[in-house]
Amino acid sequence: MDHQIQLTERKKVLLSTIIKDYINNVEPLGSRTICKRHGFDVSPATIRNEMAELEEAGLLYQPHTSAGRIPSDQGYRFFVNHLMAPYVPTPEEHQFLSRLQQTSKAVDAILSHSIRILSKATHSIVVAEAPTLRQTPVKGLHMTPIDDTSMVLTLTYSNGIQRQSLINLAQPVYSDMLSMLTNYLNAHLGHTLLDELFHKMATFPLEREIQYYKNAVLDMVSEIYSHVQREEKIYLSGTSHLLKEPEFQTTEKAYPILQFLEHDTFVRQLLQSVAFNAPPESEVYCVIGNENSYHELQDCSLIATRYYIDSKASGMIGVIGPTRIDYPKVMSLVQSVAGSLTQVLTKLFT
Amino acid sequence: MDHQIQLTERKKVLLSTIIKDYINNVEPLGSRTICKRHGFDVSPATIRNEMAELEEAGLLYQPHTSAGRIPSDQGYRFFVNHLMAPYVPTPEEHQFLSRLQQTSKAVDAILSHSIRILSKATHSIVVAEAPTLRQTPVKGLHMTPIDDTSMVLTLTYSNGIQRQSLINLAQPVYSDMLSMLTNYLNAHLGHTLLDELFHKMATFPLEREIQYYKNAVLDMVSEIYSHVQREEKIYLSGTSHLLKEPEFQTTEKAYPILQFLEHDTFVRQLLQSVAFNAPPESEVYCVIGNENSYHELQDCSLIATRYYIDSKASGMIGVIGPTRIDYPKVMSLVQSVAGSLTQVLTKLFT
DNA sequence: TTTTAGCACTCTCTTCATGAAAGTGCCAAT
DNA sequence: ATTGGCACTTTCATGAAGAGAGTGCTAAAA
Incomplete structure (x- = not known):
């Protein structure tokens, strides 16, 4: 964390200036340029000394000796946590985002439309989950075998919503096994999130007489889980915005990211992991550069937040851009869009 | 067309050789290289003479004087129409494609799965339409106003299928106008495809007393049309496969194409236009390079075919790659996948 | 008549040297 | 604490030189 880093006021201004300049110009910044371009009233030499110290603190780095400085991931993190001024959307952006209000009545269309708007407003990649009940505790569940290899899973959530899904399994279902699992889970359920539920399923203590089902149960549970997720x-x-970014001009740089984005599973995991990496009180999550665990996204940042449908369901929506993405602006726009989305969807379901 | 082009046997072999080599090596071919690499028993000079004539016929061209030759769009066209040997899938491909059989029971999942398989097998971009009834004649239609700005459109197709869609309009609906339009259309319907139907709607001769509705009707019809399409x-x-192709290494080359693919409307139009550009008797359509009307896709070819759900519905599925895509192989794989898709979907609905 | 060898010419691509720009660190002076 | 000066680095653009691959044309050979 960066809580122990203490900076003088001047260092803060300097860091802030470097980051804002770099976000726009995407070129390493030297001491002379900083003085000239941003009207500092000290000499380049002073700036040099300050920058050397900022580099020592890990907030800046040089791509090579005798080049200007670039903000490091930690530098951005400090900026986001402590320096950033709130962004006020321009009138054009405001007007642009207002198109979110007049939308159709299908959730799918609303989401498609919203992410397209957000993508145009930020000139970046936008990803979103469909609304899920993953954040809502499960009150009860029921599994009914249909035939040899298929079953219906019914989940009852704490807010009263029920969800059913037809699941085809690779191997036969044993109905006694199903009912045993069901009973056990309902007995030990409490208020459990779906993910925890599946964890319970997988670690469920088999009684002696059905011990030899063990592997079958595990297979089944993981299959159900992946099925539920896949829905x-x-x-x-x-995605094509990426190719316009200077840091992704070579296809070797851009390819891994586009490749990553083609796998829904990865994106889903990424979105679901966001909340763990960031302080829970924050409204908009930032995952900066290397903070995420996917090496394909090392040079990217994700700015995401959650939208809600009333208390019924929710989902993540986020923007992916280069590490030097315009944090204040994008965070503000993401929040606006998620807000409108919450509003529109909630109105739709009440 | 290329029907008048007559080539000696040797020229055919030569053209074929050049195309096949270029598909693999993506480099202009010179006379010396051809002789050495492909064991021609004539001298480079002879090859040079032949190539000069093939260039005169428009089948080859040189990127600059004193470079080797590259097949032109017409060259590929001649190859596809007259020279190409049928491709026999390798055992691995066969096995790979067989995964199409064991799929889920949702049309959406089956399609997603199929295009992913085809994409992996061809290392190219794959696009597909959801099954539509666009190829099925409409027997009757009905429009029921719901409230001021919404209506339900019911279409009855010649094979008995009915489709309803709820349509929200921007401006108020006049119910007398609706019933008038409905009556007129049903009277003049015959067996009409959906596209023709909308054409009829748009040109429908208004009676004098409602002449001043004219614009309202046009707006409404175009809105309904775009709604029906959007569904x-x-x-x-x-899409990321594109960045691996040598001809799309620079982002300026790759960007327009990825940009194009992000617009469903364009892709839909592209797929719908395929059948017009190619002879109707062919099973697999090829649109080579400039033959398509989208300048973004100038350097691409589209290889597409139609899959069917029984006689109920159908859709296009196709592969997009660089102009020097491996036509025999991809045409064969596209056909296989479309075949399996037809089979799986048809089984699902009977 | 067709094929081939020879030759002059063209165009691209790589390599290398060179110099300009922009930057740094450090030291001594302010 | 700040600054000017200076030696040193590193990248980048430019141009020259030479290798490599190819062509067209002509005249001789088959």
Whole structure:
């Protein structure tokens, strides 16, 4: 963390200036340029000394000796946590985002539309989850075998919603096994999130007489889990924006990211992992550069937040851009869009 | 067309050789290289003379004087129409494609899965339409106003299928106008495809007393049309493969194409236009390079075919790659996948 | 008549040297 | 604490030189 880093006021201004300049110009910044371009009233030499110290603190780095400085991931993190001024959307952006209000009545269309708007407003890639009940505790569950290899899973959530899904399994279902699992889970359920539920399923203590089902149960549970997950659609928009970014001009740089985005599973995991990496009180999550665990996205940042449908369901929506993405602006726009989305969807379901 | 082009046997072999080599090596071919690499028993000079004539016929061209030759769009066209040997899938491909059989029971999942398989097998971009009834004649239609700005459109197709869609309009609906339009259309319907139907709607001769509705009617019809179209989902897979192709290494080359693919409307139009450009008797359509009307896709070819759900519905599925795509192989794989898709979907609905 | 060898010419691509720009660190002076 | 000066680095653009691959044309050979 960066809480122990203490900077003088001047260092803060300097860091802030470097980051804002770099976000726009995408070129290493030297001491002379900083003085001239941003009207500092000290000499380049002073700036040099300050920058050397900022580099020592890990907030800046040089791509090579005798080049200007570039903000490091930690530098951005400090900026986002402590320096950033709130962004006020321009009138054009405001007007642009207002198009979110007049939308159709299908959730799918609303989401598609929203991510396209956000993508256009930020000139970046946008990803979103379809609304899920993953954040809502499960009150009860029921599994009914249909035939040899298929079953219906019914989940009852704490807010009263029920969800059913037809699941085809690779191997035969044993109905006694099913009912035993069901009973056990319902007895030990409490208020459990779906993910925890599956964890319970997988570690469920088999009684002696059905011990030899062990592997069958595990297979089944993991299959059900992946089935339930697969149902949650991923929305993606604006991937081609990436190719316009100076840092992704070579196809070797851009390829891994586009490749990554083609796998819904990865994107889903990424979105679901966001909340763990960031302080829970924050409204808009930032995952900066290397903070995420996917090496394909090392040079990217994700700015995401959650939208809600009333208390019924929710989903993540986020923007992916280069590490030097315009944090204040994008965070503000993401929040606006998620807000409108919450509003529109909630109105739709009441 | 290329029907008048007559080539000696040797020229055919030569053209064929050049195309096949270029598909693999993506480099202009010179006379010396051809002789050495492909064991021609004539001298480079002879090859040079032959190539000069093939260039005169428009089948080859040189990127600059004193470079080797590259097949032109017409060259590929001649190859596809007259020279190409049928491709026999390798055992691995066969096995790979067989995964199409064991799929889920949702049309959406089956399509997603199929295009992913095809994309992996061809290392190219795959696009597909969701099944539509666009190829099925309409027997009757009905429009029921719901409230001021919404209506239900019911279409009855010649094979008995009915489709309803709820349509929200921007401006108020006049119910007398609706019933008038409905009556007129049903009277003059015959067996009409959906596209023709909308054409009829737009040109429908208004009676004097409602003449002043004219614009309202046109607006409404175009809105309904775009709504009906929008319902037809576009599937897309493997876009990142493009960045691996030598001809799209620079982002300026790759960007317009990825940009194009992000617009469902364009892709839909592209797929719908395929059948017009190619002879109707062919099973697999090829649109080579400039033959398509989208300048973004000038350097690409599209290889597409139609899959069917029984006699109920159908859709296009196709592969997009660089102009020097491996026509025999991809045509064969596209056909296989479309075949399996037809089989799986048809089984599902009977 | 067709094929081939020879030759002059063209165009691209790589390599290398060179110099300009922009930057740094450090030291001594302010 | 700040600054000017200076030696030193590193990248980048430019141009020259030479290798490599190819062509067209002509005249001789088959």
